[in-house]
Amino acid sequence: MKYLVMIQGTQADYEAMRGNASPGAPAWSEKEMQAMFSFMQSVNDDLAKSGEFVDGQGLAEPALTRHVTSGEDGRPVITDRPYSDTKELLxxxxxxxxxxxxxxxxxxxxxxxxxxxxxxTEYPVVIRPILDGGGDV
Structure with a gap:
């Protein structure tokens, strides 16, 4: 069975990784960044060895988000950056x-x-089963 495993973050978390601290998002040192990258690489390597890894990616910061919705006239409405009320994003x-x-x-x-x-700030790791072609889990 295939599963989507997701980690969450905020723009403040991405800023903290660049050394810009804020409440709940202390600045990361180079050593802390390397420890995180090493840990994630170890997870990915183990999943590849076990044959369970299908795909995995880190995503760009929320500030680079683009939302596309349908406007009242049916034309697309495009908004760059996350909405102000958005907390955690993928x-x-x-x-x-x-x-x-x-x-x-x-x-x-x-x-x-x-x-x-x-x-x-600690965020949950979210697991979602991926539906097969027939809509079954």
Whole structure:
């Protein structure tokens, strides 16, 4: 069964990784950044070895977001950047092919242990089953 495993973040989190601290998002040091990258690479390597890794990507910061909706006249309405009331957004994901929900939950629990600076806001790692072609889970 395939699952989408998602991690969340905010613009403040991306700014913190550039050294710009704010409440709940302390500035990251180079050592902390390297520890995070090393941890994620280890997760990806292990998932590739087990054959469970299908795809995975980190996403650009929310400031680069573009929203496209349908306007009243049917023409697209395009808004750059996230809406002001948006809190967390998708920061990265994995598509995994796992034997069970329990197995993908083990992987998510490992991902949740990614090292971050003390005081960083913790977000849940979200698991969503991917529907097969017939709409079944």
């Amino acid at each position: 920061a990265g994901y994995w598509v995994l092919d796992c034997e069970s929900l329990e197995r993908v939950t083990e992987i998510a629990a490992r991902i949740a242990q990614c090292p971050t600076p003390e005081g960083t």
